[in-house]
Amino acid sequence: MDQKVLVLNGDYTAITLCSVQKAFVLLFLDKAEMVAKSDQGVLRTISQAFPKPSIIRLARYVRVPYKGIALSRHNIFKRDQYECQYCGSTKNLTLDHVMPRSRGGDSGWTNLVAACSRCNHAKGQRTPAEANMPLRTQPKKPTLAGFLKLSAGTLDQNWHAYLG
Numbered sequence: 001m002d003q004k005v006l007v008l009n010g011d012y013t014a015i016t017l018c019s020v021q022k023a024f025v026l027l028f029l030d031k032a033e034m035v036a037k038s039d040q041g042v043l044r045t046i047s048q049a050f051p052k053p054s055i056i057r058l059a060r061y062v063r064v065p066y067k068g069i070a071l072s073r074h075n076i077f078k079r080d081q082y083e084c085q086y087c088g089s090t091k092n093l094t095l096d097h098v099m100p101r102s103r104g105g106d107s108g109w110t111n112l113v114a115a116c117s118r119c120n121h122a123k124g125q126r127t128p129a130e131a132n133m134p135l136r137t138q139p140k141k142p143t144l145a146g147f148l149k150l151s152a153g154t155l156d157q158n159w160h161a162y163l164g
Helices: 020-028 073-079 117-123 144-152 157-163
Strands: 004-008 014-019 032-044 049-058 093-097 112-116
Touching (some): 004 020, 004 144, 004 157, 014 020, 020 032, 020 049, 073 093, 073 112, 093 117, 112 117, 144 157
Antiparallel strands (some): 004 014, 032 049, 093 112
């Protein structure tokens, strides 16, 4: 039951992910409606069986002040899929500043990448071009829809229409 459910706002924009249990409670209390059922089974009680939700829509529009994805070590690793952006290793990950801070580089989404300690040490206080260590992907700030895709793990086929 660790499956996730996509929660849509009243205007069908994606807000967040929640557990199947939370989605069922919202449906049962008529605070949401089911948009799509999951193909993976049903929820059973002693006397009834209910379809497992895949996507729910809140009954009322909820104003959600969007502040963006928080810049954190964990979220940088998640964006980079827990891989070194220089060699692809998944061991001993650290954060690396693409443009070193000693040269005026900031600590933002576009200047931080996941790097294994070996590559981080080899790059040192140089840029990737100077160190002859090209990045596998250019760092960028993730969108909410993109981040929900990363957070979900396995993506339900029904979600593609709402997450782009």
